[in-house]
Amino acid sequence: MHKISQPVIKKDHIEKMSGDAKYIADIKIDDILHAKILRSTKAHARIVEIKIPKLEDGYYIVDYKDIPGENVLKVVTSEQPIFAEEEVNFIGEAILLVAGKDEARVQEIIHSIEVVYEEEKAIYTLEDATEFTSEYGYKKGEAEKAFEHAAKVIEETFDTGYQEQAYIEPQGVIGYLQDNKVTILGSMQCPYYVKAAVVQVMGYEENQVQIIQTTTGGGFGGKEDYPSMLGCQVAIATAKIKKPIRLILNRREDMAVTPKRHPAHLVYRAALDKENNIIGMDVEIKLDGGAYAGLSSVVLQRSLITATGVYLIPNIKIHGKVMTTNTVPNGAFRGFGAPQSLFAIETFMVHLANKIGLTPLEFKEKYLYKQGDITATSGKLQFPVKLPEMLHNIEDMSLYKRKKEQYTNQSGRYRKGIGMAFFLHGCGFTGSAERDLIKSVVKLVKHEDNTLEILSSNTDIGQGLKTTLCKVVAEVLEIPLSQVKFINPDTDRVPNSGPTVASRSLMIVGKLLERAAKRLRDNWILNKYQVIEEHYKQPYMIPWDSNTFSGDAYPTYSWGINVVEVEVDTMLATTNLLGVWGVYDVGTVIDQTIMKGQMEGGMLQGLGYASMEKMENLEGVIRQASITDYTIPTAKDTIPFETACIDNPYEDGPFGAKGAGELTILGTAPAYIEAVEQAVGIGINCIPLTPEKLLKLEKGGFQL
Amino acid sequence: MVGLYPKYLEEAVEMKYAHKEAKLYAGGTDWMVRHAECNQLLFLNQIQELKVINEDTDNIYIGSGCTYFELLNNDLVPEILKEAIRGIAAPAIKNIGTIGGNICNASPAGDTLPILYALGAKVEVISVDKNKIFPIEDFILGVRKLLLNDTEILKRIIIQKHEFSNTYYQKVGARKSQALSKASFVGLANIQEGKLVDLRIAFGSVASTIIRVKQIEEKYIDINIKELPSHIGEIKADYDSYIIPIDDQRSTASYRKAVCMNLLEDFLRKLK
Numbered sequence: 007m008h009k010i011s012q013p014v015i016k017k018d019h020i021e022k023m024s025g026d027a028k029y030i031a032d033i034k035i036d037d038i039l040h041a042k043i044l045r046s047t048k049a050h051a052r053i054v055e056i057k058i059p060k061l062e063d064g065y066y067i068v069d070y071k072d073i074p075g076e077n078v079l080k081v082v083t084s085e086q087p088i089f090a091e092e093e094v095n096f097i098g099e100a101i102l103l104v105a106g107k108d109e110a111r112v113q114e115i116i117h118s119i120e121v122v123y124e125e126e127k128a129i130y131t132l133e134d135a136t137e138f139t140s141e142y143g144y145k146k147g148e149a150e151k152a153f154e155h156a157a158k159v160i161e162e163t164f165d166t167g168y169q170e171q172a173y174i175e176p177q178g179v180i181g182y183l184q185d186n187k188v189t190i191l192g193s194m195q196c197p198y199y200v201k202a203a204v205v206q207v208m209g210y211e212e213n214q215v216q217i218i219q220t221t222t223g224g225g226f227g228g229k230e231d232y233p234s235m236l237g238c239q240v241a242i243a244t245a246k247i248k249k250p251i252r253l254i255l256n257r258r259e260d261m262a263v264t265p266k267r268h269p270a271h272l273v274y275r276a277a278l279d280k281e282n283n284i285i286g287m288d289v290e291i292k293l294d295g296g297a298y299a300g301l302s303s304v305v306l307q308r309s310l311i312t313a314t315g316v317y318l319i320p321n322i323k324i325h326g327k328v329m330t331t332n333t334v335p336n337g338a339f340r341g342f343g344a345p346q347s348l349f350a351i352e353t354f355m356v357h358l359a360n361k362i363g364l365t366p367l368e369f370k371e372k373y374l375y376k377q378g379d380i381t382a383t384s385g386k387l388q389f390p391v392k393l394p395e396m397l398h399n400i401e402d403m404s405l406y407k408r409k410k411e412q413y414t415n416q417s418g419r420y421r422k423g424i425g426m427a428f429f430l431h432g433c434g435f436t437g438s439a440e441r442d443l444i445k446s447v448v449k450l451v452k453h454e455d456n457t458l459e460i461l462s463s464n465t466d467i468g469q470g471l472k473t474t475l476c477k478v479v480a481e482v483l484e485i486p487l488s489q490v491k492f493i494n495p496d497t498d499r500v501p502n503s504g505p506t507v508a509s510r511s512l513m514i515v516g517k518l519l520e521r522a523a524k525r526l527r528d529n530w531i532l533n534k535y536q537v538i539e540e541h542y543k544q545p546y547m548i549p550w551d552s553n554t555f556s557g558d559a560y561p562t563y564s565w566g567i568n569v570v571e572v573e574v575d576t577m578l579a580t581t582n583l584l585g586v587w588g589v590y591d592v593g594t595v596i597d598q599t600i601m602k603g604q605m606e607g608g609m610l611q612g613l614g615y616a617s618m619e620k621m622e623n624l625e626g627v628i629r630q631a632s633i634t635d636y637t638i639p640t641a642k643d644t645i646p647f648e649t650a651c652i653d654n655p656y657e658d659g660p661f662g663a664k665g666a667g668e669l670t671i672l673g674t675a676p677a678y679i680e681a682v683e684q685a686v687g688i689g690i691n692c693i694p695l696t697p698e699k700l701l702k703l704e705k706g707g708f709q710l
Numbered sequence: 711m712v713g714l715y716p717k718y719l720e721e722a723v724e725m726k727y728a729h730k731e732a733k734l735y736a737g738g739t740d741w742m743v744r745h746a747e748c749n750q751l752l753f754l755n756q757i758q759e760l761k762v763i764n765e766d767t768d769n770i771y772i773g774s775g776c777t778y779f780e781l782l783n784n785d786l787v788p789e790i791l792k793e794a795i796r797g798i799a800a801p802a803i804k805n806i807g808t809i810g811g812n813i814c815n816a817s818p819a820g821d822t823l824p825i826l827y828a829l830g831a832k833v834e835v836i837s838v839d840k841n842k843i844f845p846i847e848d849f850i851l852g853v854r855k856l857l858l859n860d861t862e863i864l865k866r867i868i869i870q871k872h873e874f875s876n877t878y879y880q881k882v883g884a885r886k887s888q889a890l891s892k893a894s895f896v897g898l899a900n901i902q903e904g905k906l907v908d909l910r911i912a913f914g915s916v917a918s919t920i921i922r923v924k925q926i927e928e929k930y931i932d933i934n935i936k937e938l939p940s941h942i943g944e945i946k947a948d949y950d951s952y953i954i955p956i957d958d959q960r961s962t963a964s965y966r967k968a969v970c971m972n973l974l975e976d977f978l979r980k981l982k
């Protein structure tokens with residue numbers, strides 16, 4: 007074990023455990039006004055008229071007419087209005103904001119406003135969607151030829167559902183004005199994203215907008231783009247009303263209107279030769295983007311790049327689109343497009359193996375990536391790929407092979423099954439985006455008392471970043487961890503080190519800090535204020551061409567294998583977990599306890615995605631918009647997981663660390679489905695696999 | 711919002727009489743979720759008389775204000791009721807949620823209800839001038855509808871002492887804790903000298919109230935237990951028109967119906 011891997015008490019442990027941490031809703035400001043949003047109740051309509059009752063003093067309406075800059079939300083591009091003007095495109099779209107002293111009164115005013123709509127035809131499902139906001143495709147080898155020469159072509163379709171981030175703290179921000187400058191505090195992942203959005207909407211100079219992250223109760227991707235929306239709404243309101251304003255979503259509102267994981271429809275075709283080897287694969291992916299593009303194009307890129315999983319397939323053709331529907335826009339969620347593809351490719355490989363008459367593992371092993379292999383996007387796996395060692399470990403832990411043989415031909419009420427999934431996750435932004443778009447900068451400050459402070463815009467959203475970044479610095483300088491501090495970023499104090507997304511923060515920003523710490527070590531002047539600044543430098547990569555999707559899609563990859571063992575109660579079509587195992591390669595583990603948190607949390611979140619986390623949209627309305635109805639697994643639904651990390655240091659990560667946050671969610675869903683399939687003996691091509699769906703697949707009942 | 715905090719039942723009914731619009735608040739675990747605002751709350755949780763569990767030769771009496779943990783820790787409470795309680799919510803709710811609240815919330819997904827229906831429980835309702843006792847199925851009229859006027863309070867639940875040779879309970883929820891029932895089933899039976907002498911079956915979450923059909927139960931009384939398997943198809947058919955679940959955000963009608971029938975069959979097959 008590396009010394010740095012030894013667990014420590016998290017930097018924010020005491021503050022959080024004692025209840026001292028101030029989340030956005032805990033912040034009290036005198037004379038603050040409460041704001042609520044009037045939202046569209048129609049999926050697609052023109053706004054004919056808005057009837058607003060006469061308001062008493064101290065209550066205000068804010069709408070698009072109050073926007074000094076541009077009425078669009080800046081995400082990747084800008085398309086969604088902050089407040090609707092003439093038309094609405096999904097149920098929940100913001101129309102206007104009401105603010106005032108008394109929260110209940112504000113709510114009453116919202117209810118008393120009448121919007122007259124002229125409804126237009128709305129599209130609710132991927133099936134019906136025809137318009138799209140992005141489309142990409144790429145090829146390797148000669149897929150067409152492979153299909154022409156194939157002895158057999160096997161095609162399957164897969165469907166995956168929404169997934170809601172279900173962070174504990176709902177989204178919210180506070181805004182106030184000070185000398186011609188707007189300050190936004192809030193629960194968020196990416197302060198500089200919020201800043202860019204507010205600057206655009208307000209038409210302000212950069213120095214007129216300040217964003218401060220407050221202690222954030224979970225994000226999972228859900229607080230990547232939406233805080234920009236709230237930040238803009240409050241900035242507009244506070245600039246108009248000239249009073250501090252607080253806009254905090256309640257749980258139902260948060261679940262109904264904030265972005266979720268994209269539902270997907272995936273079509274996989276494999277060309278097999280006479281010996282049943284895969285000679286080609288053709289994949290077509292459609293994501294339901296909802297009403298506005300938002301982050302969807304980037305999500306689709308990752309779905310496509312990950313479409314063939316960890317397998318070396320000689321000839322491939324991959325293509326996909328983000329379809330537009332009149333539903334809540336989807337966005338970022340841990341895994342970012344990869345969970346959909348990995349569910350599909352892993353399940354497809356199992357089904358192919360079954361058809362050919364090999365065990366899933368025998369079949370998959372023939373195609374596993376090795377160091378030096380050419381990736382799907384014609385990049386090269388430069389670094390050691392330790393899948394064989396990981397497979398050996400997980401086999402020892404789970405006894406997968408023996409159980410796979412044992413659980414055949416079962417009958418009776420309870421039936422067992424086991425599944426294994428392989429996966430990888432590209433660390434950081436796609437292609438050269440780190441170099442060309444993000445351009446991370448960090449500062450390491452040494453105060454006169456020789457304590458250090460990290461200045462970075464990355465956020466601790468519960469994943470432990472405060473601790474791991476401080477550990478990197480303390481370890482380089484060989485000083486106690488308590489001597490390094492990292493407080494919630496404030497854009498007036500910290501440089502833009504990029505967003506907290508894409509499993510990049512520790513690997514990319516941590517590396518910059520490692521370099522800064524080394525420079526400081528070499529130039530350490532006792533009792534003197536020193537500032538070291540570091541800028542991102544791209545490590546060697548085969549250049550990425552974003553038109554052809556060719557080259558190294560990511561600087562490196564993290565890897566994982568999961569095994570899930572279940573018992574299905576065929577009378578109720580419910581499942582019990584019997585065993586869950588995970589072996590991961592995240593380079594060097596920077597803190598074992600934090601990594602364990604990532605592994606166990608990610609694996610359980612993946613199991614929820616596969617089994618019980620059902621979210622439906624019924625004519626544009628999210629039906630499960632509460633924690634009662636949208637069921638995520640509880641402590642009672644889980645069992646102790648067994649996890650391990652292998653050591654595989656990566657030269658361009660701090661102390662060898664690679665990305666770890668998203669990787670952990672990717673494998674349990676396909677492993678779970680393989681396990682259930684084995685138990686019940688039927689093919690399953692969709693998640694979440696609720697008991698309702700399983701019973702339906704079995705045409706109403708199992709033969710007990 | 712004004713709060714009323716009686717310490718004695720007598721005081722509580724007087725207050726209720728004087729403040730008819732006041733809403734009753736026991737553990738508040740349903741109340742807090744549903745009513746965000748109201749002008750007056752009458753808090754029942756300090757009244758010791760509502761927490762009493764006692765017995766006489768024929769009956770067990772359970773105070774409406776008993777929390778789930780209080781019920782689980784009491785030896786008089788029938789085991790089958792405890793089994794259902796173990797499946798309710800999670801520890802935090804079990805610490806403050808009450809059986810009276812579960813009954814008065816009058817939801818077909820209330821998990822103590824199928825058990826109370828099957829046990830033939832009665833409720834005792836109290837007001838300034840009257841005590842009334844009636845069967846639970848007459849008290850609960852529909853979803854959130856009770857035979858209870860604005861001067862009355864549910865005092866206690868009365869359960870006749872009864873031994874069953876066979877008991878069977880299953881809750882079907884979306885997860886193993888903190889889940890409202892998609893469907894639930896209870897079957898109680900008494901078999902003496904090879905004959906079925908008592909049969910009680912109730913279903914939760916499959917109609918607007920709990921389903922217990924006494925005519926069907928009576929039809930099979932006195933039947934020889936060895937003949938029962940040949941009647942299973944018929945019994946399922948008997949219940950068919952009563953099990954009329956809906957599709958909603960939690961489950962589907964066809965799933966609910968299928969598991970109810972599976973559970974009914976499983977219960978019947980296990981009777982020996």
Ligand SMILES: Cc1cc2nc3c(=O)[nH]c(=O)nc-3n(C[C@H](O)[C@H](O)[C@H](O)COP(=O)(O)OP(=O)(O)OC[C@H]3O[C@@H](n4cnc5c(N)ncnc54)[C@H](O)[C@@H]3O)c2cc1C
Pocket residue numbers: 733734735736737738739740741742743754774775797798799800803806807808809810811812813814815819820821822862863864865888889890891
């Ligand atoms: C997270 C969560 C999980 C839950 N899980 C379950 C579950 O698994 N199964 C289940 O069945 N329920 C569940 N519930 C619902 C709830 O906890 C139970 O119904 C509980 O028994 C309600 O009791 P209470 O004392 O909290 O009722 P309260 O909320 O205080 O009252 C409920 C209703 O009954 C009325 N009332 C209360 N006492 C009396 C009385 N003595 N006389 C007349 N009227 C009265 C109140 O006015 C109110 O209308 C859950 C609730 C939550 C919040």
